[in-house]
């Protein structure tokens with residue numbers, strides 16, 4: 418196979434959802450339909466149950482599971498599919514944001530009864546920033562949910578994206594009869610007893626044919642009416658609009674009942690993009706370039722505290738990665754060689770000799786890598802686009818064991834390199850502040866500092882609303898601002914200036930009084 422063919426056949430994506438919408442179930446069913454696994458239940462949920470929110474051991478167990486399911490690759494009709502898993506628990510949303518930088522498209526799962534939920538909104542925001550192509554799967558159609566047209570309206574309004582139904586449900590809940598596939602012009606009939614089997618679909622070329630009555634009875638008339646409305650209201654599917662992130666095709670189904678998943682997968686492999694180009698600070702890197710490049714989007718610590726090695730997950734952006742070849746670690750200016758690069762196929766991990774753009778490989782790391790690091794074939798470029806988002810919760814972190822000060826500093830440095838949380842240092846008094854997306858991370862940090870670094874820390878409260886990265890072309894105003902707000906100024910790990918706003922009011926006052934300063938809620942600007 419040529420390099421170009423390898424490139425064209427790759428589809429790297431993530432399934433994202435608000436917890437409980439059915440992400441794990443759908444992922445598993447995609448693997449099942451793709452032939453990568455043969456029984457349902459093989460993929461463990463990596464979700465930390467809500468009831469276990471402060472159970473560290475549970476977190477540790479889950480970390481083990483999530484290494485195994487970080488990337489699920491499989492071959493499907495000649496295509497190579499890479500599904501990147503994202504943490505189910507919303508306290509780990511930052512991990513999900515970063516994973517989204519490594520994919521070429523996403524499938525968003527929405528619960529038909531709940532519609533668009535908070536976490537979906539946030540994740541979609543990240544997709545929009547990067548113009549990621551999105552397919553929507555409306556799940557749980559076997560249950561009573563919202564009206565399909567209302568769901569469409571809600572998705573369009575809340576997710577701010579033009580929708581284009583490629584399948585349409587016939588009934589819902591107990592009266593759910595199946596879906597009409599507008600993309601393939603056929604009908605799939607639902608029987609809930611067929612949970613673990615794959616039902617055949619019926620081709621209906623002409624929706625006015627009496628065949629439709631035969632299969633769907635009284636619901637046929639309503640379906641025809643709905644299809645007419647759809648044609649009038651929604652735009653026809655347009656590949657360019659989808660691939661540029663402006664149009665989201667929508668599918669209906671029930672992941673639990675294996676329903677609508679095959680249609681989704683068949684359509685997905687046809688329309689989803691192959692590996693895209695990536696922007697580096699210096700230039701755009703085309704996936705089709707022959708020279709290898711890639712970046713670290715995730716680091717996973719070893720579960721065994723006696724071995725502090727970690728796995729760095731690299732997304733390959735261009736060229737061919739080869740085992741035992743020297744590559745440039747751009748930040749360190751160091752040449753590194755990897756003897757055991759790991760690839761992930763369904764549940765199995767194996768050593769790879771070669772990997773192509775779109776693939777994810779795991780590299781064993783003894784502390785060389787940070788999130789966002791670039792690896793190349795001797796070219797000094799830096800991939801951009803691993804943003805930090807303003808954390809939502811903040812605490813001062815203090816050393817509670819004076820002799821172990823060094824261990825604490827190292828632990829905090831490494832854990833924040835891994836992306837567990839963000840570290841800020843107050844510019845006035847040098848105190849360290851940890852910022853996280855969820856409360857769980859504070860416990861994770863304390864636990865891991867103790868168990869992996871032999872350090873102990875305590876937290877002290879700090880009243881903060883948001884961390885904002887600030888810049889200005891008006892140097893005098895920027896300096897004036899920093900001087901006046903010195904007690905609220907901090908550095909992030911890259912020594913960038915961050916304004917730690919105490920409250921929404923303090924933030925809006927600052928914005929009003931210093932009009933030349935730009936305040937950013939992500940570090941990518």
Ligand code: G4P
Pocket residue numbers: 434435436437438439440441442443462464505556557558559560670671672673674
């Ligand atoms: P998540 O990863 O997005 O958090 O969701 P997950 O797949 O774990 O699904 C959440 C719950 O929704 C699960 O039930 C799952 O069985 C159920 N579910 C998923 N798809 C469908 C569907 O199409 N129809 C219906 N009716 N339910 C669905 P649970 O009771 O929380 O867990 P479990 O004990 O079944 O594993």
